[in-house]
Amino acid sequence: MSYLEFLYKYAPSFLNGAVVTLEQTALGTLLAVIVALIMGFMKMSSFIPVRWVGIVYIEIFRGTSLLVQMYWIFFVLPLFGITLGKFEAGFLAVGLNLGAYGAELVRGGVQSVPRSQYEAATALGMHPFTRMRRVIFPQALLNMLPPWGNLLIELLKATALVALISVADLMFVSKQINMSTFLSAQAFGTALIIYYIIARGIITPGMRGLECKLAKKLSIG
Amino acid sequence: MSNESFPLKLEGGDVPMVRFDRVTKQYGDLTVLDSLDLDVKANEMVAIIGPSGSGKTTVLRMLMGLELIDEGVIYVDGQPMTHMEKNGRLVRAGQKYLRRMRSSIGMVFQQFNLFPHMTALQNCMEAPVQVLGLSRKEARERSLELLKLVGLDDKMDQYPARLSGGQQQRVAIARALAMRPKIMLFDEVTSALDPEIVGEVTQVIRKLHDEHSLTMLMVTHQMGFARDISDRVCFFYEGKIAEQGSPEQLFDNPRNERTAMFLSAVLEAD
Numbered sequence: 001m002s003y004l005e006f007l008y009k010y011a012p013s014f015l016n017g018a019v020v021t022l023e024q025t026a027l028g029t030l031l032a033v034i035v036a037l038i039m040g041f042m043k044m045s046s047f048i049p050v051r052w053v054g055i056v057y058i059e060i061f062r063g064t065s066l067l068v069q070m071y072w073i074f075f076v077l078p079l080f081g082i083t084l085g086k087f088e089a090g091f092l093a094v095g096l097n098l099g100a101y102g103a104e105l106v107r108g109g110v111q112s113v114p115r116s117q118y119e120a121a122t123a124l125g126m127h128p129f130t131r132m133r134r135v136i137f138p139q140a141l142l143n144m145l146p147p148w149g150n151l152l153i154e155l156l157k158a159t160a161l162v163a164l165i166s167v168a169d170l171m172f173v174s175k176q177i178n179m180s181t182f183l184s185a186q187a188f189g190t191a192l193i194i195y196y197i198i199a200r201g202i203i204t205p206g207m208r209g210l211e212c213k214l215a216k217k218l219s220i221g
Numbered sequence: 222m223s224n225e226s227f228p229l230k231l232e233g234g235d236v237p238m239v240r241f242d243r244v245t246k247q248y249g250d251l252t253v254l255d256s257l258d259l260d261v262k263a264n265e266m267v268a269i270i271g272p273s274g275s276g277k278t279t280v281l282r283m284l285m286g287l288e289l290i291d292e293g294v295i296y297v298d299g300q301p302m303t304h305m306e307k308n309g310r311l312v313r314a315g316q317k318y319l320r321r322m323r324s325s326i327g328m329v330f331q332q333f334n335l336f337p338h339m340t341a342l343q344n345c346m347e348a349p350v351q352v353l354g355l356s357r358k359e360a361r362e363r364s365l366e367l368l369k370l371v372g373l374d375d376k377m378d379q380y381p382a383r384l385s386g387g388q389q390q391r392v393a394i395a396r397a398l399a400m401r402p403k404i405m406l407f408d409e410v411t412s413a414l415d416p417e418i419v420g421e422v423t424q425v426i427r428k429l430h431d432e433h434s435l436t437m438l439m440v441t442h443q444m445g446f447a448r449d450i451s452d453r454v455c456f457f458y459e460g461k462i463a464e465q466g467s468p469e470q471l472f473d474n475p476r477n478e479r480t481a482m483f484l485s486a487v488l489e490a491d
Binding site for chain 2: 116117119120121122123124125126127128130134135138139142218
């Protein structure tokens with residue numbers, strides 16, 4: 001079977017898998033952004049118990065393996081009465097894990113805004129919340145977008161692990177095709193190419209576009 | 222600290238707009254301000270000069286509430302600013318109280334510190350809308366008027382990155398004025414500017430001084446300007462006011478040896 005014949009035969013399967021991977025990536029990203037904002041701000045809190053929640057969360061999710069976390073969510077939580085479907089468990093693990101990395105990006109972005117901006121806002125009588133919302137965060141957002149672009153590519157690649165709890169994503173489909181055809185190079189080669197296309201064809205230009213749009217809106221640079 | 226010897230508020234006929242009452246500030250072992258006493262009358266223009274590290278800028282930053290003081294009390298318009306009354310005693314001011322007291326003070330910084338993601342007009346409108354709760358229309362009118370005062374109404378839609386240093390500093394002055402402060406603090410506002418554009422900023426300050434009733438404290442290295450415009454000059458040395466007086470007296474007949482040495486050094490450099 002030539003590669004073209006292979007592609008022709010298995011394209012629908014690959015496509016289905018890619019759609020699941022995109023769904024996992026999208027939902028994982030949404031969750032990661034929410035978690036990153038919450039935990040990033042908690043870690044910056046001046047109230048020590050709140051800060052510790054942020055620190056502990058980030059340490060646990062960054063310091064242990066994503067695969068083990070996913071197995072916990074899928075296989076161990078049911079023992080405590082929390083049963084999740086494999087699809088939900090998949091993006092939950094990915095989002096919670098990458099969110100911990102994102103939290104550090106949020107913190108770094110906010111802390112990269114010069115002290116003088118805080119002082120100017122304070123001197124104008126702004127409440128700390130207003131100051132964050134109107135002055136600091138818009139500038140921080142622009143600073144943190146490029147590293148977020150990297151993180152989202154990491155997230156996309158991390159979703160390959162959900163195949164291990166039988167979510168029928170691109171990786172899972174490739175493995176199945178490999179098992180039924182023994183055409184390993186073709187099966188996993190095609191998977192590589194599709195992952196690359198999603199990363200470089202969708203995520204990177206998407207983030208760059210967002211950056212340009214925001215930079216224009218904030219009119220910096 | 223024992224606050225027994227500090228009044229809860231200043232009363233009587235001649236309440237100063239600003240009073241530093243035995244204010245001390247330390248960074249670790251370094252004493253930046255050493256039991257400073259300073260009164261500024263309403264509508265008075267006080268220039269603060271002195272060698273770097275003498276505590277000049279710290280005076281303004283503490284008055285703006287950007288830095289905590291270690292001892293003493295600062296009063297603004299008769300009310301304690303760094304402290305508030307609680308059960309007949311002075312305790313350290315809470316954030317909310319401090320924000321309210323800050324509203325009578327505006328500050329202009331050496332590095333302008335405009336918000337880079339807002340136009341000149343938005344920079345001016347932001348605090349009146351967010352802090353004072355003005356409608357956008359009112360804030361816009363007020364801001365436009367002030368941008369006109371500093372001669373930049375034609376640049377209102379420009380972002381700071383597109384403005385020169387002198388223009389940015391004038392926007393910063395308008396932004397501070399938009400909060401209608403009673404006291405304006407100028408912290409070396411011309412030090413980051415090229416010599417040829419210093420004049421456009423000093424002109425604005427002069428105009429404010431001549432046409433508006435504002436109490437002003439100005440830290441500056443420009444002796445000519447300080448002499449020209451101020452009612453009183455304070456020479457800071459090692460955290461204390463080593464000498465103060467009218468510009469004529471201080472510049473022409475300094476009594477303190479330190480003042481004389483400082484003046485001859487900076488005037489020579491000019």
